[in-house]
Amino acid sequence: MIALVALVVLSPLTGAIAVAARCRARGAGVALVAGAIGSFAGSIALAAGIAGRHLQGIGGFLYVDPLAVFFAITISLVVVLAAFGSAAYLRAEEDRGELSSFQVRLYFVFFSVFASGMLGSFFAGNLGLLWVLIEASTLASAALVGLEAKARSLEAAWKYVIISSFGVTIALLATLWLFYAGSALHLTSDERLTWSYLFAHAHALQPGSLRLAFLLAVVGYGTKVGLAPMHTWLPDAHSEAPSPASAMLSAALLNTGMYAVIRFQAIAKMGLGSAYPDHVLLVFGFVTLFVGVIFMVRRGNFKRLFAYSSIEHMGIVAVALGFGGMLGLYGALLQVLNHAIGKAVLFLSTGHFVLGYKTRESSEVRGALGALPLAGGVLVLASLAVAGSPPFGVFLSELTIVRAGFAGPAPLLAGLFLLLVVVGFIALVGTTLSMATGHGPEEPLDPYPRRSGRILAGLPLVGGLGVLALLGLWIPGELNDLLVHAVRAIS
Amino acid sequence: MQNLSSSSIEGTLVSLSSVVILLAAFACLGSKLFNRYVAYYGFQSVVLSFACAVVAYTYDSAQLWALAVITFAVKGLAIPLATRSLLLRRLELKRDVALSTGLSTSLIIGALLTTFAYLAIRAQDLPHGLVASSVVPLSTAVVLLGALVMVVRRHTVAQLIGWLITENGVFLGAITLVATFPFIVEAGIFLDLVAAVLIMVVFVSGITRRLAEATSTELRELRG
Numbered sequence: 011m012i013a014l015v016a017l018v019v020l021s022p023l024t025g026a027i028a029v030a031a032r033c034r035a036r037g038a039g040v041a042l043v044a045g046a047i048g049s050f051a052g053s054i055a056l057a058a059g060i061a062g063r064h065l066q067g068i069g070g071f072l073y074v075d076p077l078a079v080f081f082a083i084t085i086s087l088v089v090v091l092a093a094f095g096s097a098a099y100l101r102a103e104e105d106r107g108e109l110s111s112f113q114v115r116l117y118f119v120f121f122s123v124f125a126s127g128m129l130g131s132f133f134a135g136n137l138g139l140l141w142v143l144i145e146a147s148t149l150a151s152a153a154l155v156g157l158e159a160k161a162r163s164l165e166a167a168w169k170y171v172i173i174s175s176f177g178v179t180i181a182l183l184a185t186l187w188l189f190y191a192g193s194a195l196h197l198t199s200d201e202r203l204t205w206s207y208l209f210a211h212a213h214a215l216q217p218g219s220l221r222l223a224f225l226l227a228v229v230g231y232g233t234k235v236g237l238a239p240m241h242t243w244l245p246d247a248h249s250e251a252p253s254p255a256s257a258m259l260s261a262a263l264l265n266t267g268m269y270a271v272i273r274f275q276a277i278a279k280m281g282l283g284s285a286y287p288d289h290v291l292l293v294f295g296f297v298t299l300f301v302g303v304i305f306m307v308r309r310g311n312f313k314r315l316f317a318y319s320s321i322e323h324m325g326i327v328a329v330a331l332g333f334g335g336m337l338g339l340y341g342a343l344l345q346v347l348n349h350a351i352g353k354a355v356l357f358l359s360t361g362h363f364v365l366g367y368k369t370r371e372s373s374e375v376r377g378a379l380g381a382l383p384l385a386g387g388v389l390v391l392a393s394l395a396v397a398g399s400p401p402f403g404v405f406l407s408e409l410t411i412v413r414a415g416f417a418g419p420a421p422l423l424a425g426l427f428l429l430l431v432v433v434g435f436i437a438l439v440g441t442t443l444s445m446a447t448g449h450g451p452e453e454p455l456d457p458y459p460r461r462s463g464r465i466l467a468g469l470p471l472v473g474g475l476g477v478l479a480l481l482g483l484w485i486p487g488e489l490n491d492l493l494v495h496a497v498r499a500i501s
Numbered sequence: 502m503q504n505l506s507s508s509s510i511e512g513t514l515v516s517l518s519s520v521v522i523l524l525a526a527f528a529c530l531g532s533k534l535f536n537r538y539v540a541y542y543g544f545q546s547v548v549l550s551f552a553c554a555v556v557a558y559t560y561d562s563a564q565l566w567a568l569a570v571i572t573f574a575v576k577g578l579a580i581p582l583a584t585r586s587l588l589l590r591r592l593e594l595k596r597d598v599a600l601s602t603g604l605s606t607s608l609i610i611g612a613l614l615t616t617f618a619y620l621a622i623r624a625q626d627l628p629h630g631l632v633a634s635s636v637v638p639l640s641t642a643v644v645l646l647g648a649l650v651m652v653v654r655r656h657t658v659a660q661l662i663g664w665l666i667t668e669n670g671v672f673l674g675a676i677t678l679v680a681t682f683p684f685i686v687e688a689g690i691f692l693d694l695v696a697a698v699l700i701m702v703v704f705v706s707g708i709t710r711r712l713a714e715a716t717s718t719e720l721r722e723l724r725g
Contacts, residue, residue: 138684142691149698156702164706171702172660175695176651176667182688183644183671189679199681 011065015074015133017052018082021045022089022125025118034111035104038118039097039466045122046093049129050086057083057488062495066135070204073135076495077343081132081269083492084347087477088261088354089125091470095254095358096121098467102365102458103252109158117157117252124150124258128266138203140273141185144266145178148234151263154255155247166243166250173243177233184226184274191219191281205273212280221286224278227271228290234267236321237294237328238301245305248317249370253361256313260320261354265346268327272342275331276500284334292332292423299325299430306437312363312372315441316356319396322434323349326411329427333414339497341410348403348481352396355474359388361467363445365457372441377450382457386446388471393442395478397435403481505632505677511559512632518552519636519673521545523615526646526666530611530653531604535594538662539581542669546576549669556676565676567686572672575693580665580700587704588658599655607653611646618642627678636677643670657703664699668692 024045028038057079064075100117103109109117127147134140152174156167185203192202192215201207208215233240248256271291278287302322306315323345330342360370362385367375378386395402408431415424458464505512525545529538550573557565588594602610618641627634647667651660675685682688 138682138688142684142687145691145695149695152698152702161706164702168657168702168706171695171699172651172657172664175664175699176648178695179644179664179667179671179692182692183674185684186671186675186679186682189682193679199683203683 011056011059011074012067012072014052014056014059015072018049018056018086019126019130019133021049021052022093022129023122024048025093025122029115029118035097035101035114035118038115039093039101042093042118042122043090043097043466046086046090046125049125050083050090053079053082053086053129057492062491062498064206064499066206070135070200070206071139072133073205074133075499076492077269077272077499078132080343080492080496081265081346082129084265084350085125085128085132085262088258088350089129091351091354091358091474092121092254092257092261094466094470095257095361096252098458098463099252099254099361099365101460101466102463105459113157116153117255120150120153121255121258123147124154125262128262131266132269135205136200136203137185137188137205137208137273140205140270141178141181144181144231144234144270147263147266148174148178151255151259154258155251157252157255158250163250166246170243170247173240174233177230177240179230180226180233181230181270184223184230187219187223187226188215188274188277191215191223205277208277209280212277215277215281217282220278220281224274224282224287225290227274228294231267231270231274232294235264235271235328236267236298236324238298238321238325241298241301241321244321245314245317248320248357249311249313253313253357253364256317256360257354257357260317260357261350264320264324265350268324268346271328272331272500279334279501288332288334290332291328295325295328295330295332296423296426296430297325298322298328299427301325303430303434303437306434309372309441311370312375312441312445313357313360313370315372315438316353316360319356319434319438320349320353322430323353323396326408326427326431329423330411330414333411333418333423335414335417336497336501337410337417338414339501340493341407341414343493343496344407344410344485345404348407348478349396351474351478351481352392352402352404355388355392355471355478356396358467358470358474359385359392362457363389366455367451372445375445376448377446379446379450381450381455384468384471385457388475389442390446391475392471392478393438395475395482397438398431399435399439401482402478404478406482406485505556505559505680507632507635509559511555514555515552515632515677516635518548518555519639519677521548522552522669522673523639523643523646526643526650526670527608527611529662529666530646530650531608533597533600533604535589535597535658536585538597538659539584539589542662542665543577543581545666545669546572546580549673550577552673553676556680560680562680564686565680568672568676568689571686571689571693575696576665576669580693580696583700584658584661587700591704592658594656594658597654597656597659599659600653601655602653607649610653611649614645614649615642618645633677637674640670640674640677643667643673646670657706661696661699661703665696668696 650663
């Protein structure tokens with residue numbers, strides 16, 4: 011089992027190894043794709059092996075439970091999609107001379123470290139280690155944001171690094187207070203940071219300190235999730251990073267932050283009862299949802315639009331966690347998976363438009379269906395999927411969340427939730443439809459001159475969309491079991 | 502777990518250091534010159550490393566000795582020197598004009614935040630008679646003051662200093678509240694790495710001469 015965890019966590023490093031072996035964009039891209047697929051396969055095998063149990067090792071530093079495996083599957087799937095996209099996008103940029111070969115090498119090294127750090131954080135049983143790994147992956151991702159080293163991308167990188175560094179510091183403070191909350195327990199120092207012990211002894215933690223720790227964790231890790239009002243770095247970073255890196259930020263990094271919040275929430279619920287943690291997450295969730303939707307209404311840069319849509323979805327997940335109960339938590343996890351796939355596809359499709367139309371303004375992209383049939387079609391379908399239209403998975407998970415809301419003590423909140431989601435739907439699909447239709451350029455655009463590039467860039471779009479449609483129609487029994495076990499692991 | 506009592510000599514030394522650290526944060530908030538920011542920050546870090554050494558001596562903890570040495574070497578010497586030579590001199594920064602609120606207003610807000618820190622932390626039932634009960638509210642105040650510096654200053658270098666002050670506040674709280682925290686050295690090294698990255702980002706963008714001339718007030722391209 012430990013070997014499988016090592017496979018999941020370390021496989022994405024193949025990209026960095028290929029760079030060390032002096033490969034160019036093509037070689038590194040292929041190596042990264044292979045590593046990502048290995049990691050995904052490993053996490054599937056882990057899900058089969060763990061089967062609802064949990065496993066602890068290396069002095070509590072390693073902890074594998076269904077929740078961790080679920081997140082590992084989600085993130086490694088995103089890494090697979092983004093690795094395909096990276097292989098195509100970076101090669102096209104290298105061919106066009108937009109990025110030097112040094113920048114390309116940097117990209118692959120940091121992409122690998124970023125992916126590997128995130129996957130590692132899920133299996134960290136020790137909350138101190140969790141903090142270190144999440145922050146290490148954030149540092150690696152900052153390099154991806156500022157990769158192009160233009161004034162705008164440096165500005166975005168600065169904003170990203172300074173705001174998330176502050177979040178880091180607050181998250182450290184949360185970890186310290188949680189550690190302090192356990193000072194009355196008869197445990198060794200390492201055990202007082204180990205999730206399973208904390209979860210088991212949550213009722214014996216000092217309530218005042220635990221409450222402070224939870225609040226600080228929501229703010230600190232919430233900075234990474236993009237919960238409002240700590241979300242301001244997010245649209246800038248997403249719009250300036252290369253498209254596959256945006257996909258990773260949106261579909262993987264935000265969820266990693268959410269994973270940490272879920273772990274803290276589980277302890278807080280055990281120790282304080284569910285009212286306080288639920289209310290905190292409901293407040294943050296609704297504010298985030300509102301901010302995301304309001305800014306989506308404003309048209310402009312389409313990558314910013316998708317970034318605000320990510321903020322909206324993180325708000326949805328936080329609201330679902332706040333609704334709580336079996337249904338709410340199940341919906342939250344399903345939403346994490348569906349949003350991750352949908353948003354990865356959406357950001358990867360923007361790579362086609364950025365390369366083809368050479369702009370990031372939605373008003374300058376017209377007639378995409380004619381000029382770029384595949385990417386244009388995927389753009390429309392994926393935005394419908396992300397916005398929550400049937401038959402895609404997001405519809406199902408949002409429906410589950412609404413049901414959880416109506417089953418809860420405040421059905422009015424579920425109504426408000428529905429209203430905001432509908433506004434978000436109109437804003438998102440309205441913009442992408444206007445990009446897809448209308449008078450486009452006369453001759454078809456050619457974002458990826460090489461045939462291999464077209465295939466590499468097209469595969470994750472079609473594949474991701476297929477998975478998303480499948481999840482909307484049918485949830486495999488194994489996935490359902492995994493989700494149920496994951497919910498049990500935190501309640 | 503052993504605890505530092507506030508009546509012992511060591512406890513008094515740590516208490517005094519924490520007051521000096523708070524004053525340094527206030528001095529930074531009340532200043533307008535870049536080299537003063539750096540000087541106050543360096544001074545604050547040296548005092549922090551002293552407090553850390555006192556705690557390390559009391560508990561006889563190798564981990565905390567390591568943290569004290571790292572704090573002195575990196576935060577007390579390396580970061581201030583690097584900031585001076587790479588940022589202030591190279592980018593010719595002297596007087597900070599990018600303030601969003603006046604100095605006196607920000608000092609008053611700082612005082613309010615310090616009061617708030619006392620009120621917020623008193624509720625956390627810290628054990629009486631221990632040095633933590635007097636230092637942790639102060640360290641929380643330092644965290645908030647650092648955040649305030651980041652909010653009222655718009656220049657990238659000033660925001661960097663604000664973050665560094667916040668970090669000092671976190672470690673001051675850590676060494677008194679949870680001296681046995683197993684990851685304390687790793688966290689220290691890690692945040693120093695983050696600081697290095699931040700300095701590098703400001704430096705690189707300063708070299709391209711785009712971000713340096715602009716304060717973040719003028720960075721208006723990315724919004725909405």
